[in-house]
Amino acid sequence: xxxxxxxxxxxxxxxxxxxxxxxxxxxxxxxxxAAFGACRDVTVVxxxxxxxxxxxxxxxxxxxxxxxxxxxxVHGGGHPEGHGGFDFEIDRDAVVRAAARGVVDRIExxxxxxxxxxLVLRHDSPAVRxxxxxLRDVPEAVRAGAKVERGAPLGKPAWREEEGFAMIHFAVxxxxxxxxxxxxxxxxxxxxxxxxxLESFWRSVPAExxxxxxPLLCNERVIAAPPDEPIVGTWxxxxxxxxxxxxxxxxxxxxGPGARRYAATRFDGRAEGGAWRREGSDxxxxxxxxxxxxxxxxxxLDEGILLLLLGxxxxxxSYDRSYRSVVGGGG
Numbered sequence: 001x002x003x004x005x006x007x008x009x010x011x012x013x014x015x016x017x018x019x020x021x022x023x024x025x026x027x028x029x030x031x032x033x034a035a036f037g038a039c040r041d042v043t044v045v046x047x048x049x050x051x052x053x054x055x056x057x058x059x060x061x062x063x064x065x066x067x068x069x070x071x072x073x074v075h076g077g078g079h080p081e082g083h084g085g086f087d088f089e090i091d092r093d094a095v096v097r098a099a100a101r102g103v104v105d106r107i108e109x110x111x112x113x114x115x116x117x118x119l120v121l122r123h124d125s126p127a128v129r130x131x132x133x134x135l136r137d138v139p140e141a142v143r144a145g146a147k148v149e150r151g152a153p154l155g156k157p158a159w160r161e162e163e164g165f166a167m168i169h170f171a172v173x174x175x176x177x178x179x180x181x182x183x184x185x186x187x188x189x190x191x192x193x194x195x196x197x198l199e200s201f202w203r204s205v206p207a208e209x210x211x212x213x214x215p216l217l218c219n220e221r222v223i224a225a226p227p228d229e230p231i232v233g234t235w236x237x238x239x240x241x242x243x244x245x246x247x248x249x250x251x252x253x254x255x256g257p258g259a260r261r262y263a264a265t266r267f268d269g270r271a272e273g274g275a276w277r278r279e280g281s282d283x284x285x286x287x288x289x290x291x292x293x294x295x296x297x298x299x300x301l302d303e304g305i306l307l308l309l310l311g312x313x314x315x316x317x318s319y320d321r322s323y324r325s326v327v328g329g330g331g
Contacts (some may be wrong), residue, residue, distance in 0.1 A: 061094035073219030078271035080249035080263040082221030085171030092166040133169030134158040180323035185218035213253035235319035
């Protein structure tokens with residue numbers, strides 16, 4: 001969960017990672033979108049309503065004052081790694097429900113947001129796990145090991161006091177997927193009727209509530225570097241250093257003449273966005289709201305490792321493209 005959405009800076013907090021155990025998928029299968037937004041790498045089982053997911057919220061409860069639905073794969077709003085699920089902005093008294101029959105795999109208090117709970121359900125049909133982040137008022141019967149039916153109440157959305165809205169994070173983890181952490185776009189795991197309803201709702205969300213660069217419900221989470229700029233993509237610090245970003249997404253989207261957009265998680269865990277450009281061997285970042293102030297590093301790409309150099313080893317860091325458990329889903 002993140003505190004602000006859009007192209008600017010936002011505070012980013014990651015409540016934790018959930019890793020699935022392999023499971024077999026029964027039933028008749030059809031191939032659909034599943035892995036990195038538009039990428040296809042798994043087969044999803046959707047023969048009938050019992051082997052497809054229901055929406056975890058009633059679309060009548062979804063609001064659009066802030067964003068309505070924060071889509072999969074978007075790199076803004078505090079997710080330089082690419083958002084690992086859907087966030088639903090909903091009425092504060094709306095009920096969040098189980099997307100399918102399953103077993104409570106775990107429930108734990110969010111490490112970054114006290115009195116908010118993150119819940120994971122394990123399902124046999126479809127053979128996935130679903131995660132529900134930022135819940136409150138979780139029923140006492142919903143505890144680790146408990147069985148729940150499709151549509152069972154799991155709680156209500158957390159209220160974001162500073163921002164003035166309520167939301168939940170919903171994610172689907174498929175153990176058959178090669179996607180980072182197995183997190184896949186939830187859209188094609190929904191029953192076709194509910195998928196169509198969500199797509200219709202998304203078309204009704206005002207354009208200004210969506211990222212102009214990543215406007216789909218399922219966007220590419222992993223961005224491939226174009227031939228003309230091999231440093232494009234998301235980079236993770238191999239050993240975080242104070243003053244340098246933990247996660248740095250150098251995006252291909254334009255941010256003005258000669259510049260492209262970037263998103264980052266700073267050393268202190270806060271999120272940042274702005275414009276980046278190359279000047280010779282230098283990488284130049286201009287954060288939004290910095291009034292023209294820039295940060296500049298010498299940059300070198302060496303056998304898949306990105307090096308940011310400030311003139312001394314203590315002010316340098318190496319980055320690779322490997323997703324790490326400190327970032328990603330759950331928000």
